Amino acid sequence: MFVHFKKPLAAVAVTCSLIIAGCGGSGSSESGTIDAADITWTQGVFEPSSKFDQQCQALNEKHWLRAWSHETYLWYDEITDRDPALTDGVLNYFALLKTQNTTDSGANKDNFHASLPTDEWQAQSQSGQSFGYGFKLKLISASAPRQGIISYTEPNSPAANLNLSRGLEVVEVDGVDFVNASTQAEVDVLNAGLFPSESGKVTSFVFKDINTSEIREVTMTAQTITGQAVSNIKTFANGEVGYFQFNRHNAVAEKPLYDAFNSLAASNVKDLIIDMRYNPGGYLLMASQVAYMVAGGNNTSGKIFERTIFNDQHPTYNPVTGDRLEPVYFTDEFLGFAENPAISPGTPLPSLNLERVFVLTTGNTCSASEAVINGLRGADIEVIQIGETTCGKPYGYYPTDNCDTTYFSIQFTGVNNKEFGEYADGFAPQNSNDSEFQPVMIPGCAVADDFTHQLGDESEAMLSTALSYRETGRCPAATSTISEQGFAPAIFTDTPKVLDTRTSTLLQQSKILEQ
Structure with a gap:
């Protein structure tokens, strides 16, 4: 099924648009x-x-x-x-x-x-590049007493080369007490060290292993990091359950997603667990590809993945492209997001033809990742959510360049095949006890992120719960929590805070369309 898509995204990102x-x-x-x-x-x-x-x-x-x-x-x-x-x-x-x-x-x-800056945006969206040390930090609490834990590291990064891994808790940054720092000056040092905005920043860290209490002291130099979008492709339950970690909907993710679904299709898996707990979003059309590869043509034929809605001045025509408004259908072909794609655009996508899927989520599961959930539910595919409340962002935009600056301003919202799209407070498993806001409750189990095990480990709490729920249909006692780096940071009032406020991080949390 052809999705409204005028030309390869890789070309769009580096050429002029007469409209925008x-x-x-x-x-x-x-x-x-x-x-x-x-x-x-x-x-x-x-x-x-x-x-x-x-x-x-x-x-x-x-x-x-x-x-x-x-x-x-x-x-x-x-x-x-x-x-x-x-x-x-x-x-x-x-x-x-x-x-x-x-x-x-x-x-x-x-x-x-x-x-x-437009050149920085192109590097981020096309190749997954950003500045840092190669570890992803999960902020459990951003105000004193703080807690921040490494959730995963990127391959071939400074963090990976020093064998830093999931489960290391931040103790100090450049000599400042991460947990108890109370002044804005101290927190400024923490933020500058943890979230560098350019290469070359040298920072000393002290970490503590939450399993062994071992102390690690390291010094790292920030550099341009190319993130791995898809990893940990494996099967469980004697090959019946497929699993992979999906971290971002960016241009370089398309080929690894294609390969992952091909591998799982060849294994004839009967169920799928997609680990999107740290996936902040990206291309909406890639979300529609993922949903198609889960459900297949028979389950999605003629169904809308998402219908985009602009402001009330534009009920018929897209104000950015000038085209008549057309819905985004479930996309069944390779589009070629990246420059010089390894697969020819138009190549049919593989599919698992499943009628249900398990998704692992946290407050960092945002935007295009939430669109996967909403789009599949609109097509009557059962989505079982294991984990924490998602971030709540049913909105998106077209990145728009003017004078070498690219602007990101919310331009559309979206609804699925059942005309539903109101999840501004996120999706939450049905037994969630996160009551501060009003998430959309869906089947599944509320489970807190488990840093005592590596991602993809069958004993890790979210993955273990998904496998158990598949067999029994029952949840353990709810353990989900809301973290400040994910869902609803406004509920925390103490200051000063440690938070990643970099524009490059913020822009990952969106549904993105290109002309």
């Missing part, structure tokens, strides 16, 4: 730069964003942002219209072009408003 972006850098358009003296602002009156597109003087850029946000932002009518000339800085003005409203449960409606 020029090629940037020159500071002028075909019609010439508009002089600042000729630009006026009248509250509530908006000129077309195309008038200011790629005109790289600060005031022109701010007027482009104002007009573009009014045209495409999902909650455009909740933006306070301000004179761009009265705000210093293009990015400072962009920060104001978002809703300040909250959801019914009191959570911020928009936590995903961001920008990046």
